[in-house]
Amino acid sequence: MIYLDANATTPIDPEVLEVMLPFLRDHYANPSASYSSARVVKKALVMAREQVAALIDAAPDEIVFTSGGTESNNAAIGSALTLSHPRKSHFITVKTEHPAVLEPAKRWSESERYVSYLDVDHQGLLDAEELKSCVKEGQTALVSVMWANNETGVLSPIEKAAQYAHDHGAMFHTDAVQAMGKIPVSVKTTPIDYLSMSGHKFHAPKGVGALFISRRVRFKPWILGGGQEFGRRSGSENMASIVAMGKAAEMMRERLSHEGAVAIKSMRDAFEKMIMVALPDTKVNGSLEHRLPNTSSLCFPGVDAAAMLILLDEKGVACSAGSACHAEALHPSRVLEAMGCDAVHAGSTLRFSWSHFNTMAETVIAADLVIACVSKFKSLTVAGSVKLN
Numbered sequence: 001m002i003y004l005d006a007n008a009t010t011p012i013d014p015e016v017l018e019v020m021l022p023f024l025r026d027h028y029a030n031p032s033a034s035y036s037s038a039r040v041v042k043k044a045l046v047m048a049r050e051q052v053a054a055l056i057d058a059a060p061d062e063i064v065f066t067s068g069g070t071e072s073n074n075a076a077i078g079s080a081l082t083l084s085h086p087r088k089s090h091f092i093t094v095k096t097e098h099p100a101v102l103e104p105a106k107r108w109s110e111s112e113r114y115v116s117y118l119d120v121d122h123q124g125l126l127d128a129e130e131l132k133s134c135v136k137e138g139q140t141a142l143v144s145v146m147w148a149n150n151e152t153g154v155l156s157p158i159e160k161a162a163q164y165a166h167d168h169g170a171m172f173h174t175d176a177v178q179a180m181g182k183i184p185v186s187v188k189t190t191p192i193d194y195l196s197m198s199g200h201k202f203h204a205p206k207g208v209g210a211l212f213i214s215r216r217v218r219f220k221p222w223i224l225g226g227g228q229e230f231g232r233r234s235g236s237e238n239m240a241s242i243v244a245m246g247k248a249a250e251m252m253r254e255r256l257s258h259e260g261a262v263a264i265k266s267m268r269d270a271f272e273k274m275i276m277v278a279l280p281d282t283k284v285n286g287s288l289e290h291r292l293p294n295t296s297s298l299c300f301p302g303v304d305a306a307a308m309l310i311l312l313d314e315k316g317v318a319c320s321a322g323s324a325c326h327a328e329a330l331h332p333s334r335v336l337e338a339m340g341c342d343a344v345h346a347g348s349t350l351r352f353s354w355s356h357f358n359t360m361a362e363t364v365i366a367a368d369l370v371i372a373c374v375s376k377f378k379s380l381t382v383a384g385s386v387k388l389n
């Protein structure tokens with residue numbers, strides 16, 4: 001199988017698996033225990049925290065391990081909106097955010113908070129000036145803007161958004177789940193208060209993530225209990241996965257500083273070029289300039305994305321229509337809708353996304369297969385009978 005769905009999840013890196021296995025097999029002690037076998041585990045927890053912190057230029061005590069991006073988003077939003085209430089009850093976010101932000105926003109709007117949902121333009125870009133005019137001094141508690149969009153890869157103007165939030169006394173959260181390991185992310189250069197990460201998007205297992213909480217801000221814990229994670233996220237630590245996330249973070253940092261991101265971009269660009277030459281009516285969704293190097297959201301006019309998924313799966317190519325990580329059934333993409341695309345356009349869109357595990361050779365094969373499947377689909381629809389074999 002040619003796996004081009006890295007934005008949904010990535011395979012565990014063999015080196016990551018290697019470091020996590022002893023924590024499933026041998027090092028089972030609870031890191032809070034006092035005997036010597038627990039000290040090995042405690043040491044590994046400290047190291048994983050340092051490794052994750054280093055990926056975003058944070059201090060280790062600003063990192064809290066969670067169960068993933070969804071929990072991190074819920075915890076950050078819940079903390080900010082609880083701490084500021086009833087003084088400030090305004091929350092600003094963007095229409096193209098992941099459901100792990102939009103659903104908490106909806107829930108909080110049921111309890112005396114009001115939410116503003118910012119628009120994006122037809123390229124998926126947020127206008128930072130519009131954000132600026134929406135932040136209300138003394139009223140806005142939190143601004144949450146994702147670093148990179150999961151469906152289109154479009155990047156947000158994070159520096160400006162964070163600055164404008166702070167200029168008016170609001171806290172700033174970013175869902176950086178899709179940005180981590182793909183582009184440099186630094187909390188040193190950008191004034192961020194909360195930042196969400198997810199291990200399975202960069203070759204650690206599913207079910208582990210982290211929340212960066214700046215030393216500048218307070219945090220109201222969401223999950224209460226035994227006081228693990230500096231009292232910020234209770235529950236015995238998911239050690240094997242935490243160790244894995246630490247190792248994966250270290251490897252991504254290394255790859256980012258070398259050739260990694262460039263190699264991924266050249267695969268994505270070669271893929272798009274082949275498709276554009278063979279199928280010139282194909283449209284790229286989202287800004288070409290402000291986009292993750294690994295993501296390609298393509299609209300094939302006249303083609304049914306659901307049928308294409310089946311055809312491509314039969315040929316051994318895994319990709320997705322819209323965002324595959326939160327639903328089994330296909331439904332119109334809220335992201336494309338917010339960009340002004342109609343249902344027909346959205347229904348003809350496929351997302352391809354690359355990771356370090358892909359090769360140029362398989363990328364070329366995948367492009368040929370996509371071209372063949374789209375051409376076949378078009379010829380069948382012209383003939384009036386669509387058969388999926």
Ligand SMILES: Cc1ncc(COP(=O)(O)O)c(C=O)c1O
Nearest residue numbers: 068069070098100150177198325
């Ligand atoms: C932008 C974004 N935020 C949050 C999440 C949720 O992360 P997790 O699967 O770790 O809960 C995802 C998952 O696809 C995502 O793409």
